[in-house]
Amino acid sequence: MLESLSVPKRRVAAQFILPGGASRNVAVFLAEAAPGHTGGERLSDLLNSSGSLFIPAVDADTEAMTFVHCENLALARVAAELEPNVVDQFTIPTEHEVEVTMMDGQKLRGLITYVLPEAHSRLTDYLNNSAPAFFPVLEGERVALVNKRHVAYVETLRR
Structure with missing residues (x-):
């Protein structure tokens, strides 16, 4: 039962x-x-x-x-196929190549992708959104789910 x-x-x-x-x-x-x-x-x-x-x-x-x-x-971290970036086919996502530096000095590089209303689509808008606590960074074949509480800073990289 x-x-x-x-x-x-x-x-x-x-x-x-x-x-x-x-x-x-x-x-x-x-x-x-x-x-x-x-x-x-x-x-x-x-x-x-x-x-x-x-x-x-x-x-x-x-x-x-x-x-x-x-x-x-x-x-x-998990395999990228386990954390698909869900964006509908009619929306062009905003993408930023970044280096994330954690408070303890650890660094990771990857791609942050998101969809927000145009008036609030800056990277700072995305990062300052109170939810979610963990945000995804695509690192090639893996996705790092980064806890905002442990981030010192996020630096955008030139492509």
Whole structure:
């Protein structure tokens, strides 16, 4: 009877980076469906959900169950195909190639892509938006979900 109430989940590989650079390879559990968009739940959905202070993850090396405090993650990385940039075919997104410097000195480079109303489409508008807490930076084959609380500054790069 209780099994019929459970939500089907899939196991997804991720890398969690803590302030200071310590890294853990983990597996997180994401739902097969998500409210607000087509397809399954994404790691960004889980990290940006207001109801999840701690999220369960399994350590990839030890198989130990861990409960990770989201606010204390500097960033999380997943394969790019697991975090598709959802932009409708009729909208041209704003893109910025950036270097993000974290408060502890870690740096990452990549592409920030978003769609906002034209009057509020500057990069500063996007970064100052209170939601989401984690914003995506495309790093080639991976997406880094960067916690705004741990960012020192974002520098735009020339293409």
